Amino acid sequence: MPSLKDLKNRIGSVKSTRKITKAMQMVAAAKLRRAQEAAEAARPYADRMASVMAGLAGAASGSANAPRLLAGTGSDEVHLLVVMTSERGLAGAFNSSIVRLARQYATDLLAQGKTVKILTVGKKGREQLRRDLGHLFVAHVDMSEVKRVGYDVAQSIAQDVLSRFDAGEFDVATLFYNRFVSVISQIPTARQVIPAQIEAGADTGASALYDYEPSEEGILAELLPRSIATQVFAALLENAASEQGARMSAMDNATRNAGEMIDRLTIEYNRSRQAAITKELIEIISGAEAL
Amino acid sequence: MADTMKFDLVSPERSLASVAATEVRLPGTEGDMTVMAGHSPVITTLRPGIVRVLGDGTDLEFTVTGGFAEITGDSCTVLAERSLPVQDMTQEHFDEMVAELRARHDAAANQDLPGPAPELVKLLSDMVAMGTHIGLDPTQASL
Numbered sequence: 001m002p003s004l005k006d007l008k009n010r011i012g013s014v015k016s017t018r019k020i021t022k023a024m025q026m027v028a029a030a031k032l033r034r035a036q037e038a039a040e041a042a043r044p045y046a047d048r049m050a051s052v053m054a055g056l057a058g059a060a061s062g063s064a065n066a067p068r069l070l071a072g073t074g075s076d077e078v079h080l081l082v083v084m085t086s087e088r089g090l091a092g093a094f095n096s097s098i099v100r101l102a103r104q105y106a107t108d109l110l111a112q113g114k115t116v117k118i119l120t121v122g123k124k125g126r127e128q129l130r131r132d133l134g135h136l137f138v139a140h141v142d143m144s145e146v147k148r149v150g151y152d153v154a155q156s157i158a159q160d161v162l163s164r165f166d167a168g169e170f171d172v173a174t175l176f177y178n179r180f181v182s183v184i185s186q187i188p189t190a191r192q193v194i195p196a197q198i199e200a201g202a203d204t205g206a207s208a209l210y211d212y213e214p215s216e217e218g219i220l221a222e223l224l225p226r227s228i229a230t231q232v233f234a235a236l237l238e239n240a241a242s243e244q245g246a247r248m249s250a251m252d253n254a255t256r257n258a259g260e261m262i263d264r265l266t267i268e269y270n271r272s273r274q275a276a277i278t279k280e281l282i283e284i285i286s287g288a289e290a291l
Numbered sequence: 292m293a294d295t296m297k298f299d300l301v302s303p304e305r306s307l308a309s310v311a312a313t314e315v316r317l318p319g320t321e322g323d324m325t326v327m328a329g330h331s332p333v334i335t336t337l338r339p340g341i342v343r344v345l346g347d348g349t350d351l352e353f354t355v356t357g358g359f360a361e362i363t364g365d366s367c368t369v370l371a372e373r374s375l376p377v378q379d380m381t382q383e384h385f386d387e388m389v390a391e392l393r394a395r396h397d398a399a400a401n402q403d404l405p406g407p408a409p410e411l412v413k414l415l416s417d418m419v420a421m422g423t424h425i426g427l428d429p430t431q432a433s434l
Contacts, residue, residue: 041305048301048370052334052361151303151373210361213321213335219359222336226358226372233303 004276007269011262018258024090025251032183032244038149039180039237049223049230055210056220057196067217069162069224072195073171078115080138080170080194081106082161084177084235085125086243087144092250094178094186094243095124101188102176106133117170121157121236138169149240154233161232162225165194177235178242184249186242193231196224294328297366298344300353302374307353312346315367317360318417326360326367333362339388339418341377341425342369352377354421356388357414377425385422392418 002010057070083102085095102125106116118133120126121141130137139160146153161173173194178186191197212219298312315326318340336359344351358371375384392415 038304042303044299044306045301045303045370048361048368052359052370056334154303211331211333213319213333219334219336223359230303 004269004272007265007272011265011269014258014261014265018255018262021251021254021258025248025255028244028248028251032241032248035149035237035241035244036180039234039241042234042237046230046234049227053196053223053227056216056223067221067224069165069194069228070196070220073168076114076172078117078170078172079109080117080119080161080164080173082119082121082157082173082175082232083125083129084175084239085120085122085128086239087123089124090250091243091247092253094246094250095128097186097188098176098178099125099128101190103129103133105174105176105190106136119161138164149233149236151229151233154236155229157236158225158229158232161194162228170194175232175235177239178246180238180241180245183245186246191231191235193228196227295346296326296328296330296364298346299366299368300342300344300371300374301368302371307371307374307376308344308351310344310346310349310351312344312349312367314345316341316343316345317369318342318355318421319360326362329364330362330367332364333360335360335362337369337371339414340421342371342374354380354425356418380425389415389418389422 081102083098085098089095102118106118109116116133116136117138118129118136119139119141120129120137122143126137126140141157141160143153164170165173172192175191175193177189177191179189180186295311295313296315298308298310298315299306300308313327317324317326317335318338320336320338323340324335337355337357339356340354342353342355344353353371353374353376355369355371356373358369358374360370361368373388
């Protein structure tokens with residue numbers, strides 16, 4: 001049985017842990033709000049881009065000289081998986097759920113005899129994938145210096161992916177990230193960006209109404225790389241919001257658990273204190289009676 | 292005459308303007324154009340330059356570094372890659388933009404690719420022209 005001193009120390013240390021997790025929860029809540037605002041602000045652009053793309057792509061995908069970014073290379077032998085995770089842990093299952101999805105996807109592809117290449121964004125995913133899929137890594141984007149997810153970050157990632165595509169390093173690219181639904185729910189998502197996937201149900205009929213300057217193909221060629229950057233950006237923002245949401249609920253749980261633990265330890269502490277007092281009393285009384 | 296249309300200027304990070312306008316002047320890749328309400332639907336790419344929005348009592352100017360514009364009869368939407376109101380455009384921002392473009396230009400030149408270099412030269416000179424237009428010094432000598 002632990003001594004009174006031990007119990008007191010443990011209560012003290014759990015209390016300070018609770019303070020830390022409480023503080024982390026509040027920081028995550030503040031960051032989450034900011035991340036959500038950023039995601040909100042980026043939506044109009046992404047929506048417009050998607051609708052224009054849908055119109056253009058609907059018209060162009062039929063033609064024989066559709067750009068490779070849209071039509072693909074004609075094979076799907078080499079897959080690039082862009083796995084986006086966070087730089088920091090202590091965010092519940094945030095990182096492991098992305099990694100699990102990506103690993104599943106990679107194993108399936110490998111089982112089909114395809115080649116898989118992995119580009120990691122964020123340290124945590126890299127660490128988790130290194131053990132069994134480390135030989136498939138082609139590049140890593142370090143986000144530890146990035147304070148706020150800006151479009152320029154997305155652009156440089158997209159640039160990297162595009163230059164690899166142009167060099168013929170892969171046929172299909174898929175993004176892995178957590179889609180933010182709410183603070184308690186983030187859904188790991190795989191999204192194929194190359195060849196471009198045009199959302200079904202988009203209004204493709206409208207494209208015929210527009211005049212294009214310079215030309216339909218010219219605009220499409222300019223737009224496709226941009227649309228990839230936009231999708232990467234959207235994924236990064238969703239991921240940032242999800243990370244803070246996951247951390248917030250994880251820290252909320254941790255704070256609650258710490259509180260429960262403190263209650264339990266306090267009861268144990270009081271019981272053993274009382275037991276010690278009773279024992280001393282009995283010793284004194286029985287000593288007095290013996291006289 | 293005061294027919295207005297809805298003007299939106301959005302960049303990837305945020306929406307910069309959403310106002311009613313009677314006239315929008317755009318720096319199109321193939322030449323400047325003025326859009327008024329009832330314009331036939333056009334999608335055009337933009338070169339670096341200044342978008343000017345004239346409306347009922349509004350006169351806004353924005354710098355854009357490229358992007359595209361979607362024009363329908365009753366709306367004009369500019370999707371800019373990077374955009375700033377002209378009054379917020381400082382020498383610092385401008386230098387940064389020019390430097391970025393120059394880096395891309397130099398990188399392309401080093402690779403000796405026949406393709407994109409002339410386009411980048413044009414982009415760079417457009418950018419420099421835009422800077423001089425609003426009274427900023429392109430510091431580095433023009434091409």
